[in-house]
Amino acid sequence: MMWITALVSGIALGSFYALITMGFALIFGVTHAFNLAHGDLLVLAGYVAYWLWKAWDVSLVLAFPIAVVAMLFTLLVLQRLFSLLREPLELNSIIMSFGLAILLQNGMLFSFSGDYRLIPAPILTRGIHLDGLSVSYGQLTLVILSLIAIGLLHLVLHHTYLGKGLRATIQDREGAALAGINVRAMGVVAFSIGAVCIGLAGPLYGAIYYLYPTAGLQATLLAVTITIFAGVGRIGGLLLGGWVLGLAESAAVILLGSSWRELVSAVILMVLLVLRPQGILGREQG
């Protein structure tokens, strides 16, 4: 039973990782903007949901669309800022988003204090209990929501003209531009889809995990790790990458102890970077 619990936990945790990562991976893939404030934006979305609950008793379910709208507005402003940057875009975006991250952290510290906040969602702590195995609705929500989100993103990317444009931009920006694709517009679309992902993941982060102003750093690191793990631009690999990491961490806790958790993840990531630098699902070039 211990192993089944670890399996469920690893899948749920991996799904959570994938949800956190989706927005970052898509924006980075399409625009090459390395958004170090990604985690802070996610925490901000969580605080929006927390504030809605605290001020007007708005439930988590109703908070999702409002957080999505708030993030759409914020991310479009961010996209505008990034579009003003000159080459090298990756480096300049790191510097700008680092400054933004500090700004957001201090803003949240000022607005919400340094206290740890939980968005109450009692339903998420209940669950299904079968012969010693417990699966919480929180874990189920993570798995289902990540499957739906990845599935929808996959549909958009692979079965629409817009998706073709996005994929072409991910693969080769200059080539896409030469083929007549408006890569600037693709950037706006990527930021918009990224905002939806962040608006969904943020409130969930506050309900499943907890919020505090500097929590975003950990989320950003996770997003960067899983994006590398999946292969840059490989949206489909995000869920698989998240699951591999989640399962590896759970297995490490059972077999070796809690203190080995991060070490095992780090070793897997390093091995992967050496053996498969194109990511889990990536194809070798040439």
Next chain:
Amino acid sequence: MLAWRAATVSCLLMLCIWGPALSASPIKIGDIHPLTGRLAKHGIESHQGVMIAVAEVNEAGGLLGRQVELASRDDQSLPEVAISRAEELCAREKVLGFTGGYEDSLVGAVSEVARKHRVPFVASASLQKELVLHANPYFFRVASLQGFVEPLCDFLTNRLRPERLVILHAATPGATEFAADLRDCLKSRGTETRFLEKFRPGTPDFTPLIARLATLPADVIVSGGFFPDHLLFLRQLKEQRVNLKGYIGPWGIAYESFLREMGEDAEHLFGTSAWNPGITLPGTEAASQAFIERCRRLFHQEPSSTTMHGYTAARALLAAIEEVLRRNEPLTGAAIRQALSGLDLLLPMERLSFDERGDPRAYRHVVVQVQGGRFVVVYPPERASGSVVYPAPPRSQRP
């Protein structure tokens, strides 16, 4: 000759004019806290405690008539920043002493700056034993690890007597030492620890660890994690329907904000506290109430145990400076350090005096349990305000 006389008269005149002003010049002390970054919550609370102590002294007319000026610095929860801020306070601001610090990585770094500049540093929150092993005469602290270990060891062996005890702890120096010391103390009294494990603070998922604990099965868990770790761990224990006879969190549980976030799920949990608004050292009730009211007036909020730690550290430093002034000695780092060594101060959190290493002699927590949404002191018996509820009722029997 005439010039010499003129110079002498000028000097005398200047002394007459500036002398009283010099003697009444403000006393400058410093404080360094993590006001931003990952430790901001605790740093801000401790910093508020320091400000309360300074306000208290100034409202009472200052230190022998001299007002106290506070130079505050934010270390951003980063040791390297803490060092530069401490240098700034000692070298540029020329403070007579300073206080603050949260977490040993910050305190340790700052204590070495204090030694270098020979400026006394009274840490408000520090536990790691190694920090006082290097004979730093300018380092003092108002908390110590034994203040947690001894009462918990007594409580577990005398009152709970668990059969399958588990100790978990965050992978920080203080928490690691705490877990090892508690295990050793329990062992010396015939109580075996069945499982001891560390985890990284901020771990996102405790479920696999809980699955391992369920195979023992554990009946009492002592978790040397911090506030957010308890939030997540306890919620996942509930999700996994693990029933424990007792759960003890020496850090992070005995806070009003913890009760606010956990709600009914906090019921029957054990924590430890050196002070909180309902728990004060006998004989200090009036001082404790004055502290609470001053905190409400200045910051419009209730003080926490961390606020009291900041207050206690600042009070120690201010009392030592006052003692030097009273003796009519020059206000040097060495004289203030000497006064700190001989201090004996009754404060709401502890009767404060320092041993030869700078550790507090009488810092000791009480064990509290959440009962009916409030903290009840359950150990030691002489300070208990209620009885222990143990074992905790199974979840199925809770409302």
